[in-house]
Amino acid sequence: MTKEIYENPDLKKERQNCPFNKEEITNFLDGGKEKTTERRQLETYILSDEQLKDPVPMEYLSHADKYAEDLRKSCLLMHKLADSPAGQVQTLRSLMGAGLGSAILKEGNPIALHYVMFIPALMGQGTVEQQAKWLEKAYNLNIIGTYAQTELGHGTFLRGLETKATYDPATKEFILESPSLTAYKWWPGSLGKTANYAVVMAQLYTKGKCEGIHPFMVQLRDEETHEPLPGILVGEIGPKLGMNTNDNGYLGFDKVRIPREQLLMKHSQVLENGTYVKPTNSKLSYATMVFVRVVVCQDVTLNLRKAVTIATRYSCVRRQSELKPGDREPQVMDYQAQQHKLLPPLAATFGFQLAADHLWNLYNTANNSMEQGDMELLPDLHGLSCALKALCSSEAANFVETCRQSCGGHGYMSCSNFPRIYGQVTAAITYEGENTVLWLQVARYLVKTRKEKSGGLSVKYLIDEEKGPRTVDTTPEGILRLYRRVAVGLVDIAIAELENNSRKGYAPHDAWNHAAVHLIKAAQAHARLFVVESFVDSLKESRLSSPVRSILSQLCELFIIYWILDRSGDFFLVSLLTNAILDKGKLSFKKREQTS
Amino acid sequence: MTKEIYENPDLKKERQNCPFNKEEITNFLDGGKEKTTERRQLETYILSDEQLKDPVPMEYLSHADKYAEDLRKSCLLMHKLADSPAGQVQTLRSLMGAGLGSAILKEGNPIALHYVMFIPALMGQGTVEQQAKWLEKAYNLNIIGTYAQTELGHGTFLRGLETKATYDPATKEFILESPSLTAYKWWPGSLGKTANYAVVMAQLYTKGKCEGIHPFMVQLRDEETHEPLPGILVGEIGPKLGMNTNDNGYLGFDKVRIPREQLLMKHSQVLENGTYVKPTNSKLSYATMVFVRVVVCQDVTLNLRKAVTIATRYSCVRRQSELKPGDREPQVMDYQAQQHKLLPPLAATFGFQLAADHLWNLYNTANNSMEQGDMELLPDLHGLSCALKALCSSEAANFVETCRQSCGGHGYMSCSNFPRIYGQVTAAITYEGENTVLWLQVARYLVKTRKEKSGGLSVKYLIDEEKGPRTVDTTPEGILRLYRRVAVGLVDIAIAELENNSRKGYAPHDAWNHAAVHLIKAAQAHARLFVVESFVDSLKESRLSSPVRSILSQLCELFIIYWILDRSGDFFLVSLLTNAILDKGKLSFKKREQTS
Numbered sequence A, B: 001m002t003k004e005i006y007e008n009p010d011l012k013k014e015r016q017n018c019p020f021n022k023e024e025i026t027n028f029l030d031g032g033k034e035k036t037t038e039r040r041q042l043e044t045y046i047l048s049d050e051q052l053k054d055p056v057p058m059e060y061l062s063h064a065d066k067y068a069e070d071l072r073k074s075c076l077l078m079h080k081l082a083d084s085p086a087g088q089v090q091t092l093r094s095l096m097g098a099g100l101g102s103a104i105l106k107e108g109n110p111i112a113l114h115y116v117m118f119i120p121a122l123m124g125q126g127t128v129e130q131q132a133k134w135l136e137k138a139y140n141l142n143i144i145g146t147y148a149q150t151e152l153g154h155g156t157f158l159r160g161l162e163t164k165a166t167y168d169p170a171t172k173e174f175i176l177e178s179p180s181l182t183a184y185k186w187w188p189g190s191l192g193k194t195a196n197y198a199v200v201m202a203q204l205y206t207k208g209k210c211e212g213i214h215p216f217m218v219q220l221r222d223e224e225t226h227e228p229l230p231g232i233l234v235g236e237i238g239p240k241l242g243m244n245t246n247d248n249g250y251l252g253f254d255k256v257r258i259p260r261e262q263l264l265m266k267h268s269q270v271l272e273n274g275t276y277v278k279p280t281n282s283k284l285s286y287a288t289m290v291f292v293r294v295v296v297c298q299d300v301t302l303n304l305r306k307a308v309t310i311a312t313r314y315s316c317v318r319r320q321s322e323l324k325p326g327d328r329e330p331q332v333m334d335y336q337a338q339q340h341k342l343l344p345p346l347a348a349t350f351g352f353q354l355a356a357d358h359l360w361n362l363y364n365t366a367n368n369s370m371e372q373g374d375m376e377l378l379p380d381l382h383g384l385s386c387a388l389k390a391l392c393s394s395e396a397a398n399f400v401e402t403c404r405q406s407c408g409g410h411g412y413m414s415c416s417n418f419p420r421i422y423g424q425v426t427a428a429i430t431y432e433g434e435n436t437v438l439w440l441q442v443a444r445y446l447v448k449t450r451k452e453k454s455g456g457l458s459v460k461y462l463i464d465e466e467k468g469p470r471t472v473d474t475t476p477e478g479i480l481r482l483y484r485r486v487a488v489g490l491v492d493i494a495i496a497e498l499e500n501n502s503r504k505g506y507a508p509h510d511a512w513n514h515a516a517v518h519l520i521k522a523a524q525a526h527a528r529l530f531v532v533e534s535f536v537d538s539l540k541e542s543r544l545s546s547p548v549r550s551i552l553s554q555l556c557e558l559f560i561i562y563w564i565l566d567r568s569g570d571f572f573l574v575s576l577l578t579n580a581i582l583d584k585g586k587l588s589f590k591k592r593e594q595t596s
């Protein structure tokens, strides 16, 4: 027995008018026909389970009940892993991210950190023996962990972390301590209520010397009663703008003793007598950060895609006001102003995803060389991942709000899902590297490259400046050249500012600080260039039917022109913008593209 | 016994370094020394009441409990009215707005609509007899009302409202009906649970003819049991991004009969035999809209002020990262990037308030002429109020988010109060005229003025173009001239676009629609000009000590240059921006101003 699904007549008409094969785009986004099939099987398997539905919409519940409800569902989900049609690894990946998982666990996932941070930390930082001891228990959820890094006093500045782990050779133990209120861990997800173990980052002291931050495996709560162990001060930090069932927590230590073997010792060690053994390679942890940032980009893009889909469909269904006097009220999508709100974010969902895919491929290539001990590609990858994470998260957050507002009053309701999507996307502006701090790191790499004439592939344009004609043409290649010139121009302006500050007698750190606004602008131009280049190149390299190529090329063109119009001051400043391009920009907004 | 209040040492130092008299600025913002005293007395009276405190922070409660808690407090507040040191009217005003009221009723006010919309509607649209019948009951809270206009299907386009009120001369009653699902009222605050009466906007039918939308007084619920009356389908629309204790509701009518006398008949009437009598003046309702929009501007500005205060104080207290190697971690306020986030919104709190005050004065002047039957000032006032409401709400919403993000992770917590402030400010983008729709109305006025060479005071610059030198100087006056030229330039570009579209053969409505993006930009430039002019003029006219004048002038300069930098493309486009100004802009960000 198949249920008829109601289809709004306006939407139906739009879909019938679609000039390309939607399934082809779906496959393109999923990464292939098989991936689409696999995704749909998994979705059916999960979404058809009545027990995974909310008896009462989450937003009506108290803070405590929201958590209880998402915990109930996350336990059920874990039971479904074994029989999943998509295999455990793929299923876990879908359930932890912004896709399928968030359809069930709408306000966050109480055990996400276990899979996303705790297990990876064990694998990346634990010795083979340590992995043997904890990894299976972790996989079987006999223990549930989190990763405790940020403290009340320190998020950005990791060197400032205060939690202390002092080695006591007499008992062969570390003593964990929180020497002040600001030393309390603050923010780790799953810490508030769910986890009974944690990888805790602490300053390692041995033989009277501080050796910096190291990861320690610490049991927090009794495995049976779930009561905090002696000396462990733990709880939830409280309600937030979003992600309210992630039970972010706090954690203090009152002289908690743990065996020496609970220092995760893959990279550095403390011997029984207290001798500290340095890591052989300190750059490896960069690779993990690159990985996590790619995942953040994918997650915010997925969330943006949801927002755009909701707003686009609504704009085809909503009829309001008068366009032609006497006619029926138009679909609000017919207003140019509405298209101006929705088409750039639609284009961005493709641009961001293709850029993230591109970065992911670079990461995999680099990983191979790194396994051969070649670390040369790392700085470039690191720079790109910072830039892309900062750009995607902040632009996606703005776009989500534009989408919400484009739905008028109805967008403001929780049941539109916009408020929740925004809560997730805007959080990514702050975590995994606060965006301003990331921009400044990217800028440092750009300035260094430009001045020393040496750097990786992504910044080659700062070294070998294009000769080509200074005139501007409006082909995608011509416009890419413009983007490159703007990035170069803004880097040069920032450098001039730095030098100017030095001439005024500022110390280097002051000169840097007083050029921050220009440095950030330069870094942003670099990031936009990367996205735009990835977009253009990916379309060139992809095998697509001609109608799909045509619609995606239109979106690509719209996107690269949208950014020029949006930042036209920068383009004027480096004095390359011509009216031809502005006119082209105006034209692009007049084509009405719909994918609903 | 006085309690010592803890003062953070960093904040204390900043306050000691303050080069001006803070009390003077406070008085300036309050509108005089006496106003400050009065406000503080009222605050002490209200805030010291233990019963008005939340036993559990609101954000932990379920949706239903949040409402119950705010309803409890709003009833208590009403009991305190009689003994208030500030008088009933002033106290009510403070309790309904974004100031004192929101310190107690954090998620909204279940009876706000009663005072803000219901009573004013009665006063503005009811006859003397009708006022006699209901007004006293309303003042005594024997009845609690709301104002029901928006429907599920129509918010912006009021002519499209579907609720029907058909006159039946046989019984001398109106029959209220909701002919479809989309005809249900949807959104009115207080309707979901609190109100037992409403002024309902409905299409009036008499003698077989529709006479358009008119206000009807309708009882919704039993005065004793609070149960909905027969034929009344009423309830809450559900959780939202913010303002969750405003119990926005829905309302449907199943052939509900009300006496003829419940049509509010101050302006138009239906006689017993069904004859419709037209209103003598249809422009009067404009005046109410102007008033409400000024209040919206004041409210979002007050909310922005809170956000800026929280972020500025936090930035003086928070120490993070390294500025000078080896030194103590700096206050994050010392980073240029942080100043770049916080100083423009700080300046905006003054700019927006002074512009709203200015509009308020214009409104009062106009009101006097209107009472003499002179409506000439209305179109100009209407245009200004639309422009200012749209600008203040959207800019304030963005600024609030910038403030939140400037506090890193801690800004994301509910206890920072940012999420709640944002929920209130961003709602104002949509209600009381959706911003896009308002911009297009403003643009229509500007285009008309420019083409017909006739319009009110605020658009005089579009008629009598300034002669003066085309060169740019960087005095405030010189920069104001620049703003005016940009506004003129963008209006001309929009007109060129319109004419271009006409030449292509577009019908007028299509030509208009296809110029929307340019029209909106022009309207925004006009609005920014008004704010900037108000800021400069108000400072000129105010009596201020020289240190206070100096700090406010710096903020004013920073603000007008911030907008130039932010929209530098527009300024380049109209080709008047020079490097001199850009350099001045850079300079302004290097001065560190603090008011914490």
Ligand SMILES: Cc1cc2nc3c(=O)[nH]c(=O)nc-3n(C[C@H](O)[C@H](O)[C@H](O)COP(=O)(O)OP(=O)(O)OC[C@H]3O[C@@H](n4cnc5c(N)ncnc54)[C@H](O)[C@@H]3O)c2cc1C
Residues within 6 Å of the ligand: A113, A147, A148, A149, A150, A153, A154, A155, A156, A157, A186, A187, A188, A189, A243, A248, A427, A430, A431, A432, A433, A434, A436, A437, A440, B318, B320, B321, B322, B332, B335, B337, B338, B405, B406, B407, B408, B409, B410, B412
């Ligand atoms: C939803 C959410 C989930 C989180 N989950 C986790 C988790 O699971 N585990 C965990 O360990 N942590 C977690 N965090 C914490 C997060 O990693 C930190 O909030 C983040 O690192 C930012 O640090 P901060 O909050 O200390 O901000 P701060 O660094 O204090 O930032 C405050 C302001 O100072 C500015 N600033 C700071 N340094 C500089 C500089 N050098 N130059 C210029 N400006 C500067 C910033 O730009 C910002 O405007 C989470 C945070 C959020 C919001």
Ligand SMILES: Cc1cc2nc3c(=O)[nH]c(=O)nc-3n(C[C@H](O)[C@H](O)[C@H](O)COP(=O)(O)OP(=O)(O)OC[C@H]3O[C@@H](n4cnc5c(N)ncnc54)[C@H](O)[C@@H]3O)c2cc1C
Residues within 6 Å of the ligand: A318, A320, A321, A322, A332, A335, A337, A338, A405, A406, A407, A408, A409, A410, A412, B113, B147, B148, B149, B150, B153, B154, B155, B156, B157, B186, B187, B188, B189, B243, B248, B427, B430, B431, B432, B433, B434, B436, B437, B440
């Ligand atoms: C928090 C909140 C409280 C509210 N309280 C009340 C209340 O107490 N009483 C009450 O009666 N109502 C209330 N409302 C409803 C509010 O007045 C409407 O939401 C508002 O008028 C916008 O109308 P809409 O929702 O129909 O949006 P729509 O008009 O449907 O807007 C959808 C999209 O279409 C676009 N659009 C519409 N017309 C045009 C046009 N002509 N040209 C170009 N674009 C167009 C808009 O820009 C928008 O992007 C409230 C709303 C909110 C969010």
